[in-house]
Amino acid sequence: MKKKMMLLVLMITVALFISACSGDQASSDSGEDYPSESETLDWTIAFGPGGGNDVMAREMIKIMEQYDLYPGDIVPENREGGSGAVGWGYMQQNVGDPYQISTTSGSFITTPLQSDPGWDYESFTHVALMATDDMFLVVPGNSDYETLDDFIAAAKDKKMNIGGIGVANVDRMIVETFGKEAELEYEYVSFNAEGQLQSAMLSNTLDAIVANPSGVIGQLESGDMRALAFSGVERLPDYADIPTFIESGYEVNISMPRGVILAGEVDEEVRQWWIDTMKKVAETDEWAEYISKNYLSETILYGDDFTEYLDETTSVFNDILSELGVIEE
Amino acid sequence: MDIIENLLMGFSVAVSPINLLFLTIGAFVGMIVGIIPGFGPTAGIAILLSLTFSMDPVTAVIMLAGIYYGSMYGGTITSILINTPGESATVASTFDGYPLAKKGRVGPALVMQAVASFVGGTIGVILIAGFAPTFAKVARSFGPPEFFLLIAIGLLALIVVMGDNKINGAISALLGLAISLVGVDVITGTQRFTYGNPELINGIYFLPVAIGLFGLGELFYSIYQGQHKEGNREEISFKKKGEFWPSKKEWSESKGTFARGSFLGFFIGMLPGAGATVASLLSYSLEKKVSKVSEKFGKGHMPGLVAPETANNAASAGAMIPLLTLGIPGSGATAVLLGAFLMWGLQPGPLMMSQEPEFAWGLISSMYLGNIILILVNIFAIPLFIKIMRVPYKLLVPVILILCTVGTFSLHGSMVETWIMLAFGVIGFFMKLYDFSPAAVVLALVLGPMAENALRQTLITTEGSFLIFVQRPVSLILTIVILVMLIIPFIKFIKGLFNKNINEDKAA
Structure with a gap:
């Protein structure tokens, strides 16, 4: 009896261990038969559970599972802390691994401007801007x-x-x-x-x-x-009864870019696969419902357009933060 | 009575075969994730969330909530058996749980933790059902100043858990505070002591530290004492009936503890940010403080196990208050539940209980049933767990080592955290050897950053004035409590000196 019990405990721990590690082992795969059904997709949510980033990531995962857009398992993981430094830092450590994915927020731009987390937006592969949200x-x-x-x-x-x-x-x-x-x-x-x-x-x-x-x-x-x-x-x-800052005469229009990124240095085929997949996600009724239900603005940009948006936004953010003295130029 | 009507409606929702089935599954999964060190309810709920999309929302939430409070039952089992907390809220359960097991009272300890969990959980649910709106008001009166004062009380309580050697205890607490300084400063964004390592940006998480200090530290110490050389540990034989059920004395000692732990735990659990961990630690300190035999704590005293166990279960019920009545998540696990509500198209917020009564009351009713299922599962499973204690220690050593290592790694998949856990295993051994207090390290590490952030947030809003701590009613009450806590030992000290002088005069 005791052996059985210990065996059970061991089996559970081993199963956990395997599921926790599998993301790291995938890094050397080429893009040919991407995505492999046996690989777990490690979805980094760089913020705590329940926030906007968390809800969006889990909605995307739900849609992808519902429409069978991804063949293997998807495991969302909240790697919160340091205004995204921890979560995207984790992505950065897994550079080249095509099974590392994450969703972006405003911090994706501001955190590297303000401190030196070891990555900036250029460290990652840009798939798509799916929405912006205002506050x-x-x-x-x-x-x-x-x-x-x-x-x-x-x-x-x-x-x-x-x-x-x-x-x-x-x-x-x-x-x-x-x-x-x-x-x-x-x-x-x-x-x-x-x-x-x-x-x-x-x-x-x-x-x-x-x-x-x-x-x-x-x-x-x-x-x-x-x-x-x-x-x-x-x-x-x-x-509709709540006015915007702009119409009230105050130029306040800074939005949070909600997009999808992969780890840096992944193959072009992998990026293309995800661009195509995100296009499918964006076309679903569920996504439209998510956008309206969460009061987002539907601003969709794929691939290089997303990169360009990030270039521009970063320089705008940089100007504002420098002016405020939050960062040194 | 509205409450009765609501509850009856809730039960009519909850008691369907399919709901009961998933409630049982949830409770069972919760126990399992609780048992595995490092793997807590947040991860358990998040992973199983994706399996629930095709379910009816009520069924799904009943199951997920079952995982949530079920983990509070399971987490204690490893605390008692191998001195390794299964998750953060059961750190305090090691203080007396493990010494009880060592004394051969492992059966009664496990039974008592199940009963304490049941009592805490059930009192918590009764309080939700009866007084949710009232408690919502209390939760709303807790801003940064009140939160700081509450945590300050917790820091004062450190003195109680740090043991008899107060100088070593103070050093231990300061070590915990020092470790807590690592990471990004939440107020200014400056990095402190991270040396550019991104793994340290979020600070040193306390669970690897706790698993190392308690689990591995104890393991090394036992080997140092030569426990692995012994064969079957004879002190634990289960021939006599009294070695499974707690004794009459243990029941009567713990009577007041059940009530105090449940109410305190519930109250702290409903404050956003504090949660079951703080609740269990404070409950333990309170119990030791009010006890007439406080010297027995830490050496296998039953109320020392009952206090954190009732509190952490009541706290997990309490955390449902801001979630259901305000739409505010108070902890990581309830935040995942909140996300789940949104996915099913339920709008969390102050109106949810009146707009979705079937859902809200179905959930509350299911928590009654869940607690009953959990205590039954626990009692039946205990003989299995007891058998682990019969395994010769030398065979348990590698299992404990693996559990601690894998458990820590499974937290965030971080090797740095795994090394931190191992390092603290060594530190924990020497702390035990030289009579320092691992509990004080962990408590300071948890409470330190909370106190710092809340104090700085408060002082920013008041432009540096401390007057706010006496101007707001709840703050004033808490400030008075702190002053009383500070003054009483001082008065006792003076009295002691006075009495001593008289005695000396008499002697002369």
Whole structure:
């Protein structure tokens, strides 16, 4: 009996071990019979569970499984920390491995600008930009600020504490650009998890937060939170009564690029396979539903167009962050 | 009664053959992922999530939730058997669980952990069902200042877990705080002590440290003592009935602990960011503090096992509060559940319980049933686990080594973390040899960064003023608690001096 028990424990551990390692062993495969059914696709999610990046990655995986777009197993793994430094650092360590894939966020551009994680956007193979997402400026439901103007007027006399995720993330750049444009008295407060950020505001420690629409829709509907402005170029169809910063006269339009990347130095065939696959994903009803359900803007760019977008966005981000003094030129 | 009606409706949803089947599967899988060191509920849920897409959302969530709280049952088993925490929330269960097993009380310890898990989990579910909206308000009043003060209480509690040698204990705690400094500073983004290594950017995760210090440290120490030379360990024979069920004394000693651990655990669990790990550690400290026989803790005292076990299970129920009532995930595992809600088209948020009552109450009701299933599975499985203790130690050594190594690697697939675990195994051995406190290292490592971030977030918002800690009602209460905790030992000390003087005067 005891032998059986030990055997069982051993078997479970060995099975785990194998599944954890299989991604690393695949690196030498050529693109010919890609993707191999026996290889597990290691999907790095560079952020914690439940966030926008996590939800998108898991939605893509769901669609790919539903339509049999990928023959083997896909294992999503949350490798969070250091504003993406850990997750994409892990990708960078597996350079050349065609079974390493990840989804991007604003940090994909800002983290290497701000620190030296050992990679930048050029370290990876760019497959596709699938969407961009813009953010709400949100205040507590019981606050006095009904409109953006109320908020700005109040911020002339009182310093506003505005929270967001990360130090040099898109969250912060929205706050800093808005603060400068509207000549506010403000302080940006950095958090590392959405749950703590939202409860900090609900407990009235923060005056406002910037938040992904999908993370606060439930709270907006219930009246616990109120959105004052939207950082997109156009209003969200489902929230047409919430004005954009731009139409209110403040040039705040910084978006989070949501795309798909592979590890660096993978074969061209592999990149092409993924471009074709992502085209199929983008055409599904489920993807369209995901875009509308999560209040994203459908901005799709494949391959070199995506690279070009990343070049441009990086230089824009670089300018803003240097101006803010967040990074040294 | 609304609650009764809601619960009945919930049960009518939960009690279908297919739901019960998947609930059992979930609970069982949860136990298994809990048993494997390093492999916790977050990973278990995330991996099984993809299997649930074709299921009915209610069935799927019932199963995933089963994994979530089931892992709290399983995680303790390795803590008791081989001093290796199966996951982070069961680190505190090693403090008395393993000494109990060493004393030959492995059967009662395993039974008691199952009962404690059941009590904690069930009280947690009752509190959700009865008072979710009230607790949602409490969770909402916890911002960075309150969070900092709560963690400060936890840091004060370090003194309780660090053992009798306070100087060595303080050194251990400082070592833990020093390790916690490694990584990117969340407030400014500066890298601290990472030496450009991307693996260290996110800091040193505490679980490899805990597995090394407790699991391997104990292993090395046992070899040092020559345990591997002995044959079958005779102290554990199960001929007598009293060696399976806890004794009457053990039940009565733990009565108050069941209640305190459950409520404390539930309360801490519902605060976003704190979670079952902090809950179990604080519960242990509280229990030792209020106990009249605190010197027995750490040497195989049953309440020392019951305290963290009730707390971590109650905390996992408590974490459902912000998830169901506010749409805010309080922990990694509930964040995955939140992601699952979104995928099934449920909109998490304050309105979810009223808009999707079948779903919410079906889930809550299933948690009652899940806890019943889990205690039954546990009690029946215990004889199997006990048999592991009969295996000669020299045969267990390689198994423990493999479990610790593979478990650590499976956390993030990181070799650096695996080396960290092995290094802390050696450190853990010397700490045990020279009477330092591994528990203080782990506790400081967990709480240090939480305290630092919350304090700095608070002070940014107040422009450096500490007044906020007495201006907000909840903060004020917590500040008073801290002051009382600080002053009482001081008064005792003065009293002691005074009494001593009197005695000396009398003697003279």
